[in-house]
Amino acid sequence: MTEVLVTGGAGYIGSHVVRALAAGNFVPIVYDNLEGGFREAVAGFELIEGDIGDYAKLARVFEERDIRCVMNFASHIAVGESVADPLKYYDNNVGRTIVLFRAMKDAGVRDFIFSSSAAVYGDPDVVPIPEESPLCPASPYGRTKYFIEEMLRDLGISDGFRSVSLRYFNAAGADPTGDIGERHSPETHLIPLVLRAAIDPGYAITVFGRDYDTPDGTCVRDYIHVNDLADAHVRALLRLLAGGASAVYNLGNGSGFSVLEVIEAARRVSGRAIGAVDGPRRSGDPARLVASSRRANEELGWAPVYTDLDGIVETAWRWERSGKRKAY
């Protein structure tokens, strides 16, 4: 059976992809430093505790195992923090990924699937955003994703790397079983924070800006269910295994929902009151980010299953009520 090294696989999205890989009869080997991930998120799967910046450890894994492809989720992920501390982001998301590339190259592993982001587009002119849109990241975080995509292009020419870069929009929801889900700490993402307000009457969600050029004045985002993302990873892997060329795909739902619409959905799903307060706009927050995922649909045969916002929020609500999150 085909072994896939899932770096950063003990985190939110990686742990869902690990399950999808196993369901597709692949053998996921999780490699994670557990800085932001959790052992219990990948219970029942092989976990190697290690850093993608540790060349010797990676070299040993490549030597001892028969890894066919690397899927890399390992990254720092908070846009605001990347503005305050860019070196932390360039070190982890770029510097250590280069170490991973070097270890792959030396071991003769050339297939790579990359967690890129809608953040590579910055504030786009055309929405829904096609992949050909200009890349103009507005934060160090977004630039780290852009740099890795560029590096992958270069490594394709120089060393025969074949890669699929998946530009996720806003990952959301949880496995419907409720046993794994979104668990960042500090949590910066909207849906878990809105659901926190549903659970804790002492907590209110902050709405950052009500004067955007959108129907209700709040930011519009494209929420894509984490299991739909997981399905796209398996399809991307099958593409590479079948000898397909390197590619870049947006992964989104294709419909945008405003902050106020998300709060309303959470009220409906939870049946609870949700406290909200107004805050100022956050710099670098575009009014609307919505994906065109036509290319992924045409070339990977991928389409999201969770197209309805309430359905996505419902899976997140089940997870948040499970008590497994522990901290925000």
Ligand SMILES: NC(=O)c1ccc[n+]([C@@H]2O[C@H](COP(=O)([O-])OP(=O)(O)OC[C@H]3O[C@@H](n4cnc5c(N)ncnc54)[C@H](O)[C@@H]3O)[C@@H](O)[C@H]2O)c1
């Ligand atoms: N969550 C989103 O909405 C979203 C959107 C676009 C892109 N992404 C990208 O998807 C990927 C996964 O995001 P997530 O939400 O699951 O984040 P996460 O923090 O839950 O998972 C990241 C994992 O990487 C591990 N990690 C970080 N640095 C490492 C290192 N140097 N060595 C080994 N392991 C390391 C962490 O311990 C964690 O388990 C990231 O690359 C992120 O930039 C996420």
